[in-house]
Amino acid sequence: MKLQIDSDRLRSEIDALALISEAEPPVVTRIVFTPADMRARAWFIDRCRAAGLTVRQDAVGNTFARWQGSDAAAPAVGTGSHLDAIPNAGKYDGVVGVLGGLEAIRALQRAGFHPKNSIELLMFTSEEPTRFGIGCLGSRLLSGTLSAAVAGKLADRNAESLDEVRRKAGLSGGLEDVQLPSGYYKAFIELHIEQGPVLERERVPLGIVAKITAPASARVSIEGAGGHAGGVLMPDRRDAMCAAAELILAIENAARTSGSTDTVATVGMCEVFPGAVNSIPSQVRISVDVRDTDLARREKVMRAIETAAEQISDRRKVSIQIELLNADAPAECAPDVMDALSASCRKHGQKFLPMISRAYHDSLFMARIVPVGMLFIPCRNGYSHRPDEYASLEDITRGALILAETLAVLSA
Ligand code: GLV
């Protein structure tokens, strides 16, 4: 079988999709169920249909594009990723796995391959947490990790629930029907940019993920007392912003002193009320994102953050509420799928590295119901979640080729 990736078409599709955005190029912002996301979905479905795939969407908008195999009853081999993008993002995160997966399927079709197991391309809904506070909504529901009742009530900043928003997007049916029946997939593979510097630094073009780190996130609300910036003297203040500043440094310190550089913590959002130059902040909300390869160590860091919050709250006479949004276990990739990926790399004379995924992916949740593999390609300077995120066409093409080869082996 002669597998050939059409890299020109892949590039033009990646570029075309990047223009479906809420922001001016080169910035990509595509928040779930906004007009940009809806246009991207329609555009993607058209391309899948043009490739002869049968498309269906579930009640939360996870989109499945199936190439029917000769054994219709056999479990499918899945691949895919997400198309939503955080504010001020680039054009490769998620997209490489979806459009690379589509091109891998087209390459197999051109090569005259006939799968026994169906091959299914999956575009997950809301891998990014921007709108509803937690990430991987589609794969959490598919894997039964998140109940339909809880998911439906998740609300965005305008207090619109996921259930309302997805219905407005034309998605009907019950969220409880999103969960996949057991044995639906034989294997699932996600192609993704690394979002870190290792492959580029080591000059190795491919990474085979062995483990995906464990993420947790929380929303913290701090309430103090507002007042006039001139009139209230310093001994009388209960400034919520100063308490937040201390807590943010305590969060950084908890990660830095965990005993391992595998622990990372980020405060990426801060809302200040009332937000006036001459007004003492009375309320502050911050986000906390903590990740680690080791679950026990991450939990220890979360407890250290809670303790710091209690101390700051006592000392500064402010109230601090921590609302845990998610606290997930790490995932191991399946040895069989990793072996299939490494055999494909060897067959095509490609070097690869075993990797840890420090970003989370829908594969974190798919791994709970199906043997999962992840294939990484380098991205320049390890940059991701920023507009100058970049992966070379050569690396993307190589990733799609190894993906196609592995899909063929697993579906033959
Ligand atoms: C996914 O985008 C992550 O934050 O790891």
Ligand code: MN
């Ligand atoms: Mn992302």
Ligand code: MN
């Ligand atoms: Mn991603």
